[in-house]
Amino acid sequence: MSPKLLRRAVEALDTFRIETPSWGFADTGTRFGKFFQDAAAIDMGDKLADAGQVHRLTGCCPTVAVHVLWDFVAGEDPRKVVRLARQHGVKIGAINPNLFQDQCYKWGSFGHNDPAIRERALQHCVDSVALMKATGSEYLSLWFADGTNYPGQGSIRERKAHFTAGLQALHKKLGPKQTMLVEYKPFEPACYATDIADWGMALLLAKKAGKRAKVLVDTGHHYNAVNIEQIVAWLLDEDMLGGFHFNDRRYADDDLTLGSIDPYQVFRIFHEIHFFAADRGRMPKIAYMVDQCHNEKPKIEAMLQTVVIAQELYTKAALVDHDALRRAQAKNNVIDAELLLKKAFFTDVAPALAAWRKQGKLPADPLAAHRRSGYERAAAADRRARRKALGLTQGGSFA
Numbered sequence: 487m488s489p490k491l492l493r494r495a496v497e498a499l500d501t502f503r504i505e506t507p508s509w510g511f512a513d514t515g516t517r518f519g520k521f522f523q524d525a526a527a528i529d530m531g532d533k534l535a536d537a538g539q540v541h542r543l544t545g546c547c548p549t550v551a552v553h554v555l556w557d558f559v560a561g562e563d564p565r566k567v568v569r570l571a572r573q574h575g576v577k578i579g580a581i582n583p584n585l586f587q588d589q590c591y592k593w594g595s596f597g598h599n600d601p602a603i604r605e606r607a608l609q610h611c612v613d614s615v616a617l618m619k620a621t622g623s624e625y626l627s628l629w630f631a632d633g634t635n636y637p638g639q640g641s642i643r644e645r646k647a648h649f650t651a652g653l654q655a656l657h658k659k660l661g662p663k664q665t666m667l668v669e670y671k672p673f674e675p676a677c678y679a680t681d682i683a684d685w686g687m688a689l690l691l692a693k694k695a696g697k698r699a700k701v702l703v704d705t706g707h708h709y710n711a712v713n714i715e716q717i718v719a720w721l722l723d724e725d726m727l728g729g730f731h732f733n734d735r736r737y738a739d740d741d742l743t744l745g746s747i748d749p750y751q752v753f754r755i756f757h758e759i760h761f762f763a764a765d766r767g768r769m770p771k772i773a774y775m776v777d778q779c780h781n782e783k784p785k786i787e788a789m790l791q792t793v794v795i796a797q798e799l800y801t802k803a804a805l806v807d808h809d810a811l812r813r814a815q816a817k818n819n820v821i822d823a824e825l826l827l828k829k830a831f832f833t834d835v836a837p838a839l840a841a842w843r844k845q846g847k848l849p850a851d852p853l854a855a856h857r858r859s860g861y862e863r864a865a866a867a868d869r870r871a872r873r874k875a876l877g878l879t880q881g882g883s884f885a
């Protein structure tokens with residue numbers, strides 16, 4: 487790697503930060519069952535300790551996305567969680583309301599045909615905005631499970647109108663430094679018509695909601711053939727790309743570790759961002775967040791894998807020669823244009839990561855350092871004993 491490329495790569499690493507999700511450290515399951523892990527987090531203290539371990543080892547995960555109902559005890563001062571986060575060397579990041587578990591949301595939240603339920607859902611989001619003030623969070627991350635399962639079940643246009651009104655009302659409650667992110671998902675749990683099913687619906691709703699609303703792209707929320715980087719380029723060009731939930735998928739919203747199936751797609755997404763920044767002379771503000779929760783892989787190890795591959799692919803994408811690419815594109819030189827991306831994708835950025843970690847006094851290999859630290863073993867022993875004392879079933883957690 488030439489000194490010039492090394493410099494560019496280290497500069498990219500200096501600016502790249504990615505947020506870990508509190509829910510990624512607790513036990514989870516599929517709709518067919520939960521497989522418990524002794525070292526899985528039981529409570530928010532454990533989740534923040536685990537997030538702190540990931541940040542300590544990687545140096546690029548200073549904030550933790552939280553779920554309002556799973557991470558805050560009703561009636562308790564949220565600043566307790568803020569202090570807990572600080573103790574573990576991290577800060578609270580995006581606030582995720584939960585509009586998909588209460589029984590009252592069986593027929594939807596913002597899209598419900600009962601105005602009282604829509605009002606209740608809106609109030610939960612307004613309460614979440616108040617929580618953002620206490621935690622100092624910038625982002626309200628909105629995902630709605632709303633939708634219908636059968637043709638004719640609900641009025642698609644009426645539900646669209648409910649979402650437009652609800653998001654506009656919510657937007658009015660945002661502070662000057664707060665942004666709401668509207669996430670889309672083609673299906674699951676709704677099987678026929680999810681109310682915010684694609685990037686176009688999310689874009690329309692965000693634009694109608696107001697200036698502080700943007701689109702959140704969850705990489706797992708696309709059908710197999712969708713060109714995600716094209717969506718990213720359009721949203722960038724409209725200044726409507728708020729952020730990402732990163733994971734990988736083979737068939738559906740599989741929440742696999744980022745880059746485990748298609749690392750080149752993640753590289754192309756990051757390339758569009760770097761190319762946009764080079765054209766505009768400024769890197770846009772984008773919330774990079776992980777949204778994964780693993781059944782089979784040990785949770786902290788899986789998070790380390792995802793964070794490290796995100797760093798690697800972001801850095802590789804920073805190495806594309808944009809001037810040469812523009813020249814090749816101008817001449818319709820397809821081969822050279824493609825080779826410029828491939829050259830960056832296949833560049834070994836290990837020397838840059840090693841230099842960056844060394845200058846930050848970070849372990850050369852975060853996963854190996856985690857394994858050597860005995861953190862997982864100690865957490866498993868501690869949490870096994872605490873579950874027993876709490877009378878929690880094996881793997882039980884408050885999430």
Ligand code: AFD
Nearest residue numbers: 582629669671704731739777
């Ligand atoms: C699920 C949903 C969506 C949401 C996440 C966190 O599919 O991605 O962002 O839970 O609430 O993965």
Ligand code: MN
Nearest residue numbers: 629704731777
């Ligand atoms: Mn998501």
Ligand code: MN
Nearest residue numbers: 704706739777
């Ligand atoms: Mn998802």
